[in-house]
Amino acid sequence: MQQYNLVQQKHGCRGAIVVAEARSADEPVLTRRCVIMKVLDFTTQKYLEAQRQNAAAVLILLPKNISGVPHDTLQSFMVGESEALLKETLMPVYVAPEDEQLLYMYEEVKQAAATRTSSIFIRVLRSMVTATAFQILVSNNVPIKAITDNTIVGVLPGAGEDLPTIVITAHYDSYGLAPWLSYGADSNGSGVAILLELARLFHKLFSSPSTRPPYHLMFSLTGGGKYNFLGTKRWIEENLDHAESSLLHDNVAFVLCLDTLANSDELYMHVSRPPKPDTPIHAFIQQLEEVVTSRFPWVRLGLVHKKINLVESTVAWEHERYSLRRIPSFTLSHLEDPKSELRGSILDTMSQVDFRKLKRNGVVIAEALARYMYNLSDKDFHDGRMSSLMSFLTSVPRATQLLDKEPSHVLLVNSLEHEFKRYLQQVYRHAFRQDKRDPDITFFDQMNQPIVMYRVKPAAFDLFLGGCIAGYLGIVYYTIQFLSQITQREQWRHKGTLQRLVNY
DSSP states (O other): OOEEEETTEEEEEOOOOEEEEEEETTOSOOTTEEEEEETTTOOHHHHHHHHHTTOSEEEEEEOSOGGGSOHHHHHHHHHHHHHHHHSEESSOEEEEEOOHHHHHHHHHHHHHHHGGGSOHHHHHHHHHHOEEEEEEOOOOOOBOOOOEEEEEEEEEOOSSSSOOEEEEEEEOOBOOSSGGGOOOIIIIIHHHHHHHHHHHHHHHHHTSGGGOOSSEEEEEEESOTTTTTHHHHHHHHIIIIIOSSOTTTSOEEEEEEEOOOSSOSEEEEEESSOOOTTSHHHHHHHHHHHHHHHHOTTSEEEEEEOOOOTTSSSOSSTHHHHHTTTOOEEEEESOSOTTOGGGSOTTOSGGGOOHHHHHHHHHHHHHHHHHHHSOOOSTTOOHHHHHHHHHHHTSSOOBGGGTTTSHHHHHHHHHHHHHHHHHOEEEEEEEEEOOSSSOSEEEBSOSSOOEEEEEEOOHHHHHHHHHHHHHHHHHHHHHHHHHHHHHHHHHHHHHHHHHHHHHO
16 A cells, blocks of 8 residues: 655555454454455445554455456445545555465455354354464565656647647546556546547647647646646746746636546536636537537536635646636546546456547547637547557556656656657657655655464464373373372382292
């Protein structure tokens, strides 16, 4: 389970080292035990009960085939996962993919838990005979080296001067209970895939002077989206506060933020203030509504208005970072609630992606943009390319604390930049390094540790064995004492007999 400090608030697991006996979540006593649970077993109530009883740790077994898990179970686990990450805990929490050895251990502790209905004598005897324990070997939970957020930006310049700019943005990092298992397919691999396909699609039109519209089209991929959109915040600050001139300084028509778009027959437009009539953002939203009504009438399109609470230190959606600087913006997502558990879960894998709905949402955005700028159909929106992009984005975990550490993760960011350079102009990467003295966010180590499991006899067995040995030695001692007494008696008897014979 990850641990980090964000805006002076601590999240995740501080504990690390575990040497404890394995127990099922069904056991009545969990104190100083490691609780083993499958995704099917994990609930918020069981997690809080393990905390209340001061369990030594929790180990969650992640199934290899998540698509086979019932939807209600997935929802329940995601709710518990988001609850666990809200606050700091001293109880170590680990997640491991299922394998034969872990499943064998799980079944064994489940069988042991089933004997709790038996008599105490039988349970004690059983515990003396066998038990399963394991040890997790980890390092200290020390802060890791400050991460670097990379924001990749590219532009398709329009025909003319002093043109308004349309910004399309998405964050590319993922989030979940365990960083090394956070692939973020729907949130937000789907937004990145649609953005890259839009860049390819509109590149064809902007490449010809005759079809170039009177708009600049800017695309940006930002990091740190799961942590208060820090990458977006720094990029805006660099363009508005430190740069003398930029497209954000000039006439921005609107900013469209793409977030979680690979499922559901609902689309929500999240805004910080209702768009006024006769504004570009209002005109584009009308185009979205017309496309959905004419092409996909079964899709529900809604407008969600949520004011920004300036007292809170965190924002709910990426567009709020722009709205705070009075840049018209909104977020398009199939989620209505910004606190939805779907926005950060280790179960957010490719099995949760509906490619037909992903393509449909991409077509809605592309056609609305085309109608806003000029007429364009969706005939060039490629299914195969969308599938390839999603497979690539979910090939490695995209947790923020991993993206600039491992070669495969660095390659992913480089590949995103290369994809921008294929279709966009003025592509550049902004690398934002945190202030070492006052960082916005601090991550801690122990994200990926080995588990060593071994069979042991419980402490009761040691006592039992010690008692048996003591009893055995006692019996041997008293047997020797008894035999020596018998030998002495026989010697005295033979000695008395010999004395009588001599006297005779």
